[in-house]
Amino acid sequence: MAALMLLASAAAGKDIGPQSQASHEQVEKLVGLWKDHFAGADGLQQRRTAFRALMETTPGPTRIQVRQVDAELMWPARLHHPIGHRVILYIHGGGFSGGSIRTHSLLAGSLAKATSSDVLLIEYRLMPDYTYPAQINDALTAYRWLLDNGYRSENVIVAGDDAGGNIAIETVLRQKQAAKPLPTAVIALSPITDLAATGGSMTVNADSDPLVGSASIEALRKAYLGNRSPTDPQASPLYADMTGFPPLLLQVGSGEVLLDDTLRLADKARQAGVDVTTEIWPGMPHQWQLFPSLLDDADRSSQNIAEFAIRHFEDKPEE
Template sequence: MQPPEVADLYGAAGDAEVGAFTPVDHAAGWKGLRRAYERMLTTVCSPAPGVRTEHVDAGGVPALWVRPQDRHPANPVVVLYLHGGGYIGGAAAAGIDLAARLADAVNGQALAVDYRLAPENPYPSALDDVMCALRWLVERTGHETKIILAGDSAGGALAACAALRARDEGLAPAAGVHAMSPLADLSLGSPSIDEREGTDAAVSRDLLTDMSACYLQGRDPQDPYASPAFGEFRGTPPLLVHAAANEALVDDATRLVERVVATGGNATLRLYDDEVHAFPLFRFSPDAAEALAEFGRFAHSRLNRTAPGG
């Protein structure tokens, strides 16, 4: 838990993140952190009235269809939404609000995936589940449907990893990838993690170390399917990456974009001042609406294109 003055820097979103994890939660280990994260999301990120949800078995993986009010189920744009939580927390149900706003930005619908969590289900369980849901979505909706991969924090990294694995397995590419404050390097090699220590309302090296260890359980932290900052991105769909300029994972976001471009892919980075980690989660965050609008423009620019990286 960060000192209260950190929240003052970032307004209501900072208040939510600072107050999310109590000493009791930390004392309970990963179970306490999981409980606290879901409590925060369900308390401050409740969906707007009119959002409809439907439980579905997505190729053996539980998921939720999320449809904003008056959105027709047959709309051929689907956001495959992957929640955050450092691989140890979060749930599709807790991310309904962001999934709905992402869907609304593309005039479509979202499929929020309840991938398995660590430490009970270590790497690559989460990515395996995402790929099962992606294959199911392609088979169910057909090639006329345009799919956008999107996620926040760990979910943002998963979205990029799914794009890599889809290319390697010969699956039809998504139209684009939107990664919000991605946890892109589980070796925790980004300088900003230490440079922002004590000033990031949500993220610290100790917390990231616990999350990485729970998920990897001895696997190589530089495996590109776990840490997309080490991936080769030629032939993958374009990425739009958002992050807060002063968050601990800002270098993860920057390095991911640099790696995509250096290895033949297409990526755009937008940093927002005076924001918190994964700020689009909070609809009341000052820049959330602008970030979602930019995502909408990015997605719509991709919907009539089929060539990856174009």
């Protein structure tokens, strides 16, 4: 597995380097907190509640303007904004059934400050009350709302983590299929790209990933898709035609069961001519970017996200 401990990129990229002892100890503390909160949380509703409780222990964003907006969704949307010309549409993770504006507000605020851009964080419909494709439809509505409200596609980035990464990619694929303006770039953090769970890391990393497993992906698939095939490219982007897709940043932890969801999508996208940057972070657990108060590497990875975003916005922030 040593070869997987470095950032791999066909274009721009930085060497992440080995995990430090301090980083390892920080991860152990986070994993312990995660296990404490998720102990006995077996169903979708229980896991949603456990995730919310965990994230309520983290600080909220500071020194950032936040307001509720009507993005033509059934649920609220929150705009973190210091500037007003560039925007990141951020789609929170949570296995299609959890996560919220609150759970991802710190990351959204951090990205807004680091990129001098707005960040639109949306509440989309969740399982079990709503199944595929409600989540993707809500994200697509939000993206098109941005274009209808003064943001040019050259200054829009679509991003997400976990299931939100899946939704982000599928949103852009639908926009591409409709031959409508695409965002300038896409960012996906440990995305679920293969709901069939066929990646080798599902087995190889089963013991090293304390947060996600093949059984949990299978449970999500059944609840989310019902009888729909998990290899349908409209639901699992690994099986989609990536030709013409915008530049793509992928981040994943080296020990995640979703590692191959990232690596195989990156390979397929590159073969289709997409500009892909893939970062494999040593020792990082799933969704580590949400915990800058506990992990130094959360700050580092978020800075890489911000630098990627700034490179791809047409209108650059003022120095």
